[in-house]
């Protein structure tokens with residue numbers, strides 16, 4: 695029997711193609727994964743794109759790849775999220791709530807937020823994505839302007855936790871019924887991240903987010919428009 699050659703994990707193959715600037719090869723690899731996995735974009739995120747980005751960060755930190763390569767890999771990955779993410783919400787559950795999604799002040803890591811926004815849309819939320827760089831006061835104004843039910847916030851760097859907390863406080867002052875969900879590696883190490891940042895729910899696992907959303911959205915809260923809403927047809 696001929697020895698079976700071990701294949702490298704898919705996220706490393708993806709990383710290697712991009713390291714060789716083989717964008718087309720990386721795109722094909724992703725398409726093949728989605729074909730094999732019946733279009734499971736959540737699995738693409740969890741099993742290929744996120745570990746590839748984490749690996750990219752390690753390689754950059756160890757000086758094995760340049761900053762330019764790191765940017766290149768994250769930009770191609772952003773393209774792929776924007777290309778395939780909409781499959782997740784091609785036939786969303788009935789739209790019933792509005793979310794505003796943004797990064798913590800000064801936070802430039804936005805890819806996790808894009809992925810979280812896809813999950814929120816798949817669960818039937820109309821997501822207004824503000825991305826990175828929106829001033830906190832304008833986020834508060836916007837949340838009030840669009841009568842947001844949910845604020846989704848991403849915090850990658852620990853030094854942005856205090857600003858995230860202030861942003862949440864400001865947004866809640868404008869809209870007390872707001873459900874705040876947050877995630878990002880900056881919250882991962884905190885003992886009680888939800889309490890620390892003032893969110894209702896914190897997770898870095900997007901499958902958990904999808905699972906928990908219906909329960910979170912039913913949560914009664916003072917002044918909530920959700921509370922007064924008639925039951926949605928299932």
Ligand code: B12
Nearest residue numbers: 747748751768801802803804805806810847848877878879
């Ligand atoms: C790409 C990248 C960048 C890009 C970002 C481009 C972009 N458009 O996003 C650029 C070049 C801008 C960048 C800049 C910097 N970076 Co950088 N970056 C990365 C890298 C390689 C990937 C980030 C990423 O997209 N990860 C994948 C995403 C999907 O993961 P995620 O954000 O954690 O999201 C997941 C969960 O956290 C969760 N989640 C995230 N958001 C939300 C929101 C909600 C609501 C929910 C429910 C869940 C959720 O869901 C996601 C899926 O599981 C990481 C390495 C790594 N380990 O991640 C370093 C990394 C984060 N960067 C790092 C650093 C140091 C920096 C800089 C300070 C470098 C510098 N000296 O300038 C700056 C800081 C800029 C800033 N002010 O924010 C360090 C951080 C170390 C630390 N202190 O924790 C890392 C870890 C690199 C390393 N050392 O390994 N970076």
